[in-house]
Structure formats: C-alpha cells, structure tokens
Amino acid sequence: MSRFLFVSLPLTGHVNPMAAVAHALTDRGHEVAWAGSEAFLRPLIGAGHPIYQIPLRAHRGQRERGLEATKSRWEGYIVPHAKVTQKGIEAGVSGFSPDVLVVDQHAVAGAVVAHKNGLTWASIAPTTMELTRPFAALPKVEAWIQEKLAAIWTTGGMPGSPPHDLRFSPHLLIAFTSTTLTGSAPLPENTKLVGPAITERPKDPAFPWDWIDPRRQLVLVTVGTLSMDLAESFYGKVVEALKPMNVQAIVVAPDGVIPDPPEHVLVRSRVPVLELMPRLSVVVSHGGLNTVCEALWHGVPLIIAPIKGDQPINAEQVAAAGAGVRVSFDRVSSGQLHDTLLKVLTDPAYRAAAQRVSDSFADAGGAAAAAVHLEQLASQQNED
Amino acid sequence: MTELPGEIAILVQQVTGESGIGPQTRLDGDLLLDSIELAALSRLLQERYGEEADLLRHVASLDIDEIINLSVAGVARFVEEREQR
Numbered sequence: 001m002s003r004f005l006f007v008s009l010p011l012t013g014h015v016n017p018m019a020a021v022a023h024a025l026t027d028r029g030h031e032v033a034w035a036g037s038e039a040f041l042r043p044l045i046g047a048g049h050p051i052y053q054i055p056l057r058a059h060r061g062q063r064e065r066g067l068e069a070t071k072s073r074w075e076g077y078i079v080p081h082a083k084v085t086q087k088g089i090e091a092g093v094s095g096f097s098p099d100v101l102v103v104d105q106h107a108v109a110g111a112v113v114a115h116k117n118g119l120t121w122a123s124i125a126p127t128t129m130e131l132t133r134p135f136a137a138l139p140k141v142e143a144w145i146q147e148k149l150a151a152i153w154t155t156g157g158m159p160g161s162p163p164h165d166l167r168f169s170p171h172l173l174i175a176f177t178s179t180t181l182t183g184s185a186p187l188p189e190n191t192k193l194v195g196p197a198i199t200e201r202p203k204d205p206a207f208p209w210d211w212i213d214p215r216r217q218l219v220l221v222t223v224g225t226l227s228m229d230l231a232e233s234f235y236g237k238v239v240e241a242l243k244p245m246n247v248q249a250i251v252v253a254p255d256g257v258i259p260d261p262p263e264h265v266l267v268r269s270r271v272p273v274l275e276l277m278p279r280l281s282v283v284v285s286h287g288g289l290n291t292v293c294e295a296l297w298h299g300v301p302l303i304i305a306p307i308k309g310d311q312p313i314n315a316e317q318v319a320a321a322g323a324g325v326r327v328s329f330d331r332v333s334s335g336q337l338h339d340t341l342l343k344v345l346t347d348p349a350y351r352a353a354a355q356r357v358s359d360s361f362a363d364a365g366g367a368a369a370a371a372v373h374l375e376q377l378a379s380q381q382n383e384d
Numbered sequence: 385m386t387e388l389p390g391e392i393a394i395l396v397q398q399v400t401g402e403s404g405i406g407p408q409t410r411l412d413g414d415l416l417l418d419s420i421e422l423a424a425l426s427r428l429l430q431e432r433y434g435e436e437a438d439l440l441r442h443v444a445s446l447d448i449d450e451i452i453n454l455s456v457a458g459v460a461r462f463v464e465e466r467e468q469r
Contacts, residue, residue: 067412135456138443
C-alpha cells in the first residue's frame with residue numbers, strides 16, 4: 001500500500017481525469033489525499049479522500065486568445081498560483097507523508113515541493129497544451145516559458161535554477177490520449193499514454209429523449225462553457241448550415257442565443273453528452289480534450305473549430321488521424337460548414353478512423369492503467 | 385516601397401478572408417492567425433517576393449511580444465529588408 005498526494009488546479013476539466021485515477025488507486029488499496037480547495041474539489045472527487053487546503057484562486061475565463069492567452073496563462077495564472085499554493089502543498093506533504101506526488105503539469109508548485117522534499121513525483125497532462133511542446137518552433141517563446149518556470153523555482157525558495165523542465169517529471173508523465181492521436185510528436189521517454197479517463201456523470205432526467213428521431217442522423221454542436229461569449233456568430237452559421245439538411249441537431253447554447261431555431265434543431269443549455277454519444281453521427285466542437293476524447297471513445301467523428309489553448313493542437317491531431325475535419329472558428333462560412341457536415345456524414349472513412357482511435361483508447365487502459373503506472377513508481381521508490 | 389504594406393494586406397486578406405485589414409492590423413494579436421494560415425501566408429510571400437521572404441523562419445526568431453505585435457506593416461518591413469540584402 002502506498003500514499004499518493006494529488007496536486008491539482010481548480011479547473012473541472014483538469015480535475016475530472018485526475019479524480020478517476022485517484023479512485024482507481026483507492027480501488028487497488030492505496031491511500032489518496034489532495035492538495036486543493038475543499039469548496040471546489042469536494043463535489044468533483046466525492047467524500048472519500050482528505051483534502052489539504054490550498055487557497056482557491058479561481059481561473060477566470062480567459063478572454064485573450066492567440067499568444068496573448070499564453071502570456072496571461074503564465075503571468076496571470078500559473079506563476080501566481082504556484083506562489084499562493086506552495087505552503088498548502090507543503091502542509092499536505094508533512095501531514096500526509098506521501099510516497100508519491102501526482103502533479104498537474106500546470107500546478108508547478110507541486111514539482112517544486114517534490115524537489116524540496118526529495119520526493120518521487122509524476123506529472124499529469126490533463127490537456128495537450130504542454131504535452132507535445134507546441135512552441136518548439138518558436139524558441140524565444142519556449143525560452144520565455146523556461147524563465148517563468150525558473151522564477152517559480154526561485155520564489156519557492158530553491159537554490160540555482162531548476163534541474164529540468166518542471167512541467168515534465170523525470171520519473172513519470174501520464175497523459176490521457178493515445179499515439180493514434182499524438183502521431184509522430186516526440187514525447188519524453190517516461191511518458192505513459194493511457195487514453196481518456198472518463199468519469200460517470202449524473203443522468204439528466206429532464207432531457208427530451210422522445211424528440212430524437214431514430215431514422216435520422218443526429219448532430220451534436222458543443223463549443224464549451226468557457227467560450228459562450230465568443231460563440232454567438234458561430235451558432236448562427238451552424239444553424240444556417242443545418243437548415244436545409246435532413247438530419248436532427250442538438251446545439252448546446254445558453255437560453256436566448258439562438259432565436260427561433262428550425263424544428264429539426266434542439267437548443268439546450270445543458271445536455272447529457274455521454275448518454276447521447278452512442279446515438280450521434282458527428283460532433284461539432286471547439287476541440288476541448290474532454291469532448292474530443294468522449295466522441296472518439298464512442299467512435300464518433302468530429303468537426304473541430306478550435307478557439308484557443310490546446311484546442312488547435314487537438315484539432316490538428318484529429319484531422320491527421322482522419323477522424324474529423326478542422327475548420328476556422330472565426331472564418332468558416334455557413335456554406336463551408338454545410339459542405340463539411342455533408343462530407344463527414346456521408347464518407348464512412350471518418351467513422352472508421354474514429355473507431356480506430358476508439359480501439360487505441362480501449363487498449364491504453366484509462367484510469368486503471370494510470371493507477372498501475374503510479375503504483376509501480378511508488379514501489380520502485382520504496383525499493384531504492 | 386510605400387505600396388508594399390497594401391500588397392501584403394491583400395495577401396493576408398486572401399489567406400483569412402477578413403476585410404478591413406490595414407498596416408496596423410496584427411497577425412496574432414488581432415487576426416489570431418493559426419499555424420496553417422501563417423504557413424499559407426509565408427508561402428504566398430515567398431511566391432511573390434522570393435525564397436528569402438520566409439515569414440515562418442522570421443516568426444521563429446521573434447520573442448512572445450514581438451509575435452503578438454507583428455503587424456502587416458511589420459511584415460512589409462521584413463520583406464523590404466530581405467529584398468535589400
């Protein structure tokens with residue numbers, strides 16, 4: 001039996017896969033605690049695991065996009081988050097005496113505390129943002145990120161400069177994807193790609209299942225909760241593209257954003273995405289990793305209009321795998337969307353490719369496989 | 385060379401389909417050009433102004449603020465400097 005301290009960020013999409021791994025460790029007889037905010041974490045992780053309190057520094061929905069978003073992610077979030085959370089993580093280490101720290105790639109204070117205490121630690125990549133080093137082609141941007149990491153190291157009371165890139169544990173890196181998606185992108189040797197760690201979500205008894213016509217193809221349009229303010233013109237184009245089509249479509253959008261939708265388009269502010277997946281023919285998405293992985297898990301191809309963050313990377317990977325098409329969020333026309341929908345709905349190659357990714361996910365083992373890798377890391381550490 | 389920013393604005397318009405592009409329009413900061421669009425623009429520049437007008441290589445040499453603030457006028461200056469060498 002080993003003890004694992006999870007160090008997370010207050011972002012639902014980051015915590016969900018980590019929580020699945022934490023529960024898989026508990027199922028295997030290990031002990032898990034978290035460093036995080038009780039108010040934010042508890043509803044996501046359930047009752048079983050103790051939480052060592054770190055201040056909740058909420059991630060405001062980023063308005064910036066492009067490299068401005070990269071700047072504000074580091075200067076406005078990752079660096080200050082490391083500063084305010086380090087003390088709480090240290091309290092977790094002294095209170096819980098973990099064998100292994102399990103650290104979100106963006107919770108850099110976790111890496112600093114691991115070094116400070118000579119602890120074995122694993123990095124977790126809940127998004128593809130850092131995994132494939134998207135800025136490798138922009139050396140000065142990459143160097144700028146290294147400066148930020150060095151500043152976190154120094155502020156954390158560590159001498160000299162970090163011995164390695166603190167986003168990547170030298171011991172183990174777990175990511176929730178598979179090589180069918182990451183393709184030929186170079187990854188560190190100690191990387192384990194376990195596929196998505198999908199968690200059960202509460203059912204939605206209010207959803208009008210009767211509305212769905214089983215004889216027609218069903219399209220889901222979902223561009224994420226962070227980006228609703230950006231999405232209005234996009235929804236307009238999607239509805240225009242769908243108008244002449246003999247399909248049904250469910251669009252996830254806040255009330256009032258889509259006035260008078262046609263009868264074959266259902267607009268709802270929340271939908272039971274996982275329950276719908278087996279019925280879907282295509283998902284139109286902004287390319288958040290959770291939506292992408294949930295669709296591909298069910299062998300459903302995607303049309304991705306990436307907005308920011310790791311979404312362009314996910315869109316590229318899906319297109320390269322043949323499991324979907326990337327379009328421009330800002331610049332796609334309703335005509336292009338219409339043609340793209342027809343293409344993905346009629347060409348069986350997309351669905352076949354999505355099924356290949358699905359098979360690779362199943363082989364990767366998910367949260368249970370991640371738990372086994374962490375367990376092995378802990379037992380190696382105990383032998384040393 | 386005063387017409388160069390205008391020529392480049394037209395190329396950027398071709399790549400993005402956006403209107404209202406002027407010398408001060410920023411590729412990343414305003415237009416959020418993605419990597420595919422940037423590569424397409426770089427190709428168009430090379431076709432027109434020669435192999436030396438390799439915008440991708442130029443962007444790779446810039447720091448984060450320089451990339452954010454790279455404008456149509458800035459691309460014109462880059463192309464002009466290449467041509468004069």
